[in-house]
Amino acid sequence: MGCPAKKVTRARGAGASGSALMREPDHALRLIEAVAGAVDVPVTLKMRLGWDHASLNAAEIARRAEGAGVAMITVHGRTRCQFYEGCADWAAIAEISQAVNLPVIANGDIVDAGSARRARAGARAAGVMIGRGARGRPWVLAQVAAALYGTPAPVVPRGAALAEMVAGHYEAMLGFYGAELGGRVARKHLGWYMDHAGTPAHLRRAVLTAAPARVARLLPEAFGLRCAA
Secondary structure: OOOOOHHHHOOOHHHOOHHHHHHOHHHHHHHHHHHHHHOOOOOEEEEOOOOOOOOOOHHHHHHHHHHHOOOEEEEEOOOHHHOOOOOOOHHHHHHHHHHOOOOEEEEOOOOOHHHHHHHHHHHOOOEEEOOHHHOOOOOHHHHHHHHHHOOOOOOOOOOHHHHHHHHHHHHHHHHHHOHHHHHHHHHHHHHHHHHHHOOOHHHHHHHHHOOHHHHHHHHHHHOOOOOOO
């Protein structure tokens, strides 16, 4: 119930999905009850603060979801109509934390250990969820966990290790989705990796428009190792 994309949220009523379900709380609760009643694993819920600032109903939905059997709730500190504009309102998440007896996880604008600490404190949350902040640097999750909870710090891949990791991720996407769909899905991930690595614009374009076989040859150069064949 968190996705704000227009293609996801344009339907209403029984067809509502994503954060549009926050405009249809009765229907949303029927879906939650159906899922909770059908499985033996814990059911979790992710949502936003509401559809817009005139309908901030996350606390109400959270209370009802708890009664329906949800085990944990994650809240992105924006409304759907904000999309990703402005700043996540971690203090508003605190109202949801106080409304239920479930773990509430704070989400939105968490990009490092410092913002994770501030989000957790401001939201009075049991933990944090990192979304866009991990694009192109998935190791940030382990970095934050190490800073907050004392878990082992990750070895951040650089140079050849980074190129190898990205190539492995790329091949895994092609293998899972197939070459055509996998190539399309992979572009955004490759773009994020190259944004983080500071890949030159011309080489970035080449990677994102090349056929799969050439992408594999370009990746080392994209991460500063050598000229591609």
